[in-house]
Amino acid sequence: MRAAVPPLAARATSVAGSPVRDILALTARPEVISFAGGLPAPELFDTEGMAAAFGAVLAESPRSALQYSTSEGDPGLRAAVAARLTGRGLPTEPDDLLVTTGSQQALALLASALLEPGDTVLVEVPTYLAALQCFRFAGARIVPVPSDDAGLDPVALEELVVAERPKLLYTIPTFQNPTGRTLPADRRRAVASVAERHGLWIVEDDPYGELRFDGESVPWLAGLPEAADRTVLTGSLSKVMAPGLRLGWLRAPAELRRACVIAKQAADLHTPTVNQLAAARYLADADLEGHLERVRGAYRERRDALLAGLGEALPAGSRWNRPEGGMFVWVSLPAGHDAAELLWEAVAHNVAYVPGAPFFATDPDPATMRLSFVTHTPEEIAEGLRRLARALHRRPAE
Incomplete structure (x- = not known):
């Protein structure tokens, strides 16, 4: 039997x-x-620019392009992403960044590094579906923060932080998925202040920030002094270059970033080398x-x-x-x-x-x-x- x-x-x-x-x-x-x-x-x-970048990498450095790489990510790509963030108003060093296999992996690594089963995560109403999947898979308890047409309500956020003692807040403050709304600057400052007073991690997801058609840019939560030491900024090249590259990144305080590197080693060792080198070459040579x-x-x-x-x-x-x-x-x-x-x-x-x-x-x-x-x-x-x-x-x- x-x-x-x-x-x-x-x-x-x-x-x-x-x-x-x-x-x-x-x-x-x-x-x-x-x-x-x-x-x-x-x-x-x-496609022409991407083909040229891949061709140059494979012609000039095939051995390194097709080899294993470091878990932290290609130094050239991290330097290019850091330069773009700095140019957009968020001073960033290459060592502040971890390259991930799409920004979705960044969320999975953060869940591994931050969440124990039963921990509480606060989210907007509504929020990104795959983030809900990620946090549920980690065994988190998900609590929605009341939101309106301008985004989450900072007063309601503070009440929930006091009542629920969450580990983190997950937010997409700019051109949110699924609603497309953008959290105003005054609410961002209020959210950062709540995190400062109550010891809350903020995961600020920013896949769409460079796709602005109208209006003025709003500062990142990660750039506000009240929240700089407790905010993780995640981003991606999917919306500005191509999603098939599966290239994302997270910008995090050193201790959390090191924990995410270890989680990444356990997940996939590193993001594909050739894609990273080609993306770095594209950012250097092309008119992005x-x-x-x-x-x-x-x-x-x-x-x-x-x-x-x-x-x-x-x-x-x-x-x-x-x-x-x-x-x-x-x-x-x-x-x-x-x-x-x-x-x-x-x-x-x-x-x-x-x-x-x-x-x-x-x-x-x-x-x-x-x-x-x-x-x-x-x-x-x-x-x-x-x-x-x-x-x-x-x-x-x-």
């Missing part, structure tokens, strides 16, 4: 998969116009600022095309915001609508979006949805909105 195979770890069966990834698989058909995934527009990738200007211009047009058509596509009484950058618009349908149920009708009309409910740590709002505007051209967006209108019964089928 054969014994039963031992069961999976409880965390492997208790954390659900990503609905966003499931929807992307569902809508992979080329005829579908998808507002679902936060996928950078592939036609805007600088010129590339970003083209990307921002295209994304601004796409955002405006989406906003221009939402009034006709959505049911009367719907609300949505106007983000100053990033990739997403957040929609609230009138009470009684269920965006998850309506998605199937939308897919039948060859258009898709992401229901908002999975982005809530607790008490999901079924009437919400996230729309990404960056993947399709303005003409495709207009057609997608016409299909969405038909799916939502705003106009008869043509």
Whole structure:
């Protein structure tokens, strides 16, 4: 008689998969116009510049490019990222940084280094779905901080810090995923002050900060003196260069950074060497600022095309915001609508979006949805909105 195979770890069966990834698989058909995934527009990738960077690295230093590397990351890439952060107003040294395999790995390393099972993590309402997955996988208890159209409420944050004694606050203060909103400077200072008074770690996720179309830049939490010694800034090259590189980084105080290096050694030893060297070469040789200007211009047009058509596509009484950058618009349908149920009708009309409910740590709002505007051209967006209108019964089928 054969014994039963031992069961999976409880965390492997208790954390659900990503609905966003499931929807992307569902809508992979080329005829579908998808507002679902936060996928950078592939036609805007600088393929020639990236090919030149990889070619130069493989031609000039193939032995090092194809070899194992240090866990901390290539010194040249860390120097390039540090220089960009410093140029954007956050003084940074290369040794302040750890290169990660995408910024998602940065969150996983931080969870390993900071969280014990049962520790409390505070998050915005709503928040990035994959961060919720990461913290749940670590066994954390997730508590949402009341938020409004400007972001999390610092007064409510302090009340929760006192009541819940959390280990960390996770926030995306600039062009947040999924809402696209940006936390104002006065609230950032208030959040930093709460962290200073109560000994709270802040994880400041900034994947979209360089995709600003309108308005003025807002200082990082990591740059505020009250929070500088207790803030981890995570970032990525996915949105400014290409997500397929899987290159991210974290900027953290020394002791925490060393703990994350050890966690990374246990996870994957190091991020792929050739990708790091090619990215460093690209940052040295290519005109990234010129590339970003083209990307921002295209994304601004796409955002405006989406906003221009939402009034006709959505049911009367719907609300949505106007983000100053990033990739997403957040929609609230009138009470009684269920965006998850309506998605199937939308897919039948060859258009898709992401229901908002999975982005809530607790008490999901079924009437919400996230729309990404960056993947399709303005003409495709207009057609997608016409299909969405038909799916939502705003106009008869043509």
